[in-house]
Amino acid sequence: MAHLLIFDALNLIRRLHAALGKQPLDATALLLATQQRLLNTVHGILNEVRPSHVIAVFDGEQPSWRHSIYPDYKLGRTPMPEELQQGMEQLQATLWQCGVDSLLTAGDEADDLIATLSHQLTQRHQQVTLISTDKGFCQLLPSGLQIRDYFNRRWLDQEFVLSQYGIKAEQLVDYWALSGVSGSHIKGVAGIGAKSATALLQEFGSLEQILAQQGEEHRLVKRVQEQAAAAQLAQTLVRLRLDIPLGFNLKAIRYSPPADASPR
Secondary structure (H helix, E strand, O other): OOEEEEEEHHHHHHHHHHHHOOOOOOHHHHHHHHHHHHHHHHHHHHHHHOOOEEEEEOOOOOOOHHHHHOOOOOOOOOOOOHHHHHOHHHHHHHHHHOOOOEEOOOOOOHHHHHHHHHHHHHOOOOEEEEEOOOHHHHHHHHHOOEEEEOOOOEEOOHHHHHHHHOOOHHHHHHHHHHHOEHHHOEOOOOOOOHHHHHHHHHHHOOHHHHHHOOOOOOHHHHHHHHOHHHHHHHHHHHOOOOOOOOOOOHHHHEOOOOOOOOOO
């Protein structure tokens, strides 16, 4: 059975860079230190997981489809540090040095590319492990995806979702549709926070069922129904796409350790 290892590349790189940024380094030295830390980290993960296939997925540089339907998407998010932006080719070369190719397309977000690639394999009952701290991927857990939070040394699994949100992974898209996602500037339903979203989904099961209630005097249900369009827009924005054209097959990303594949 194939075992695909996916690196959420910018998630990993930006966290390594931020941790090193606490040291007194200039921009050039910080980029070099990030490259070295990336090299060592990826080698360590590869040696631990021992995948049959591997890929690192990056965001495209152009606005995604989400911006076209919601121009305020990710408004106000802290931009990537300039030295990282300018050093991206060097960082991708570092991954290649580890035997890891990079996937990115102009107008697609890494999240959708990862979701599509993962879905294609889990549908065929292949094993897929994602290295990321992004909880948004937990919506893919029902398909069989395994998510490893490398920095906190934990699995983002169904048990984690239940303890963190009080609901099942299958309900996460509706949870974020109700509560919003502040980091992406997705507003959800005004007046519905995390606790209210959890309570509603525990009682009614889904956004669809909440909107279908008739003659309901429940204050929060009425609030959601009054803002149905906002909830449905948020639902569309947070749901990861599973149909992005990838343009390659699994053979192209088979992992073959380079001859000099030991960390320095």
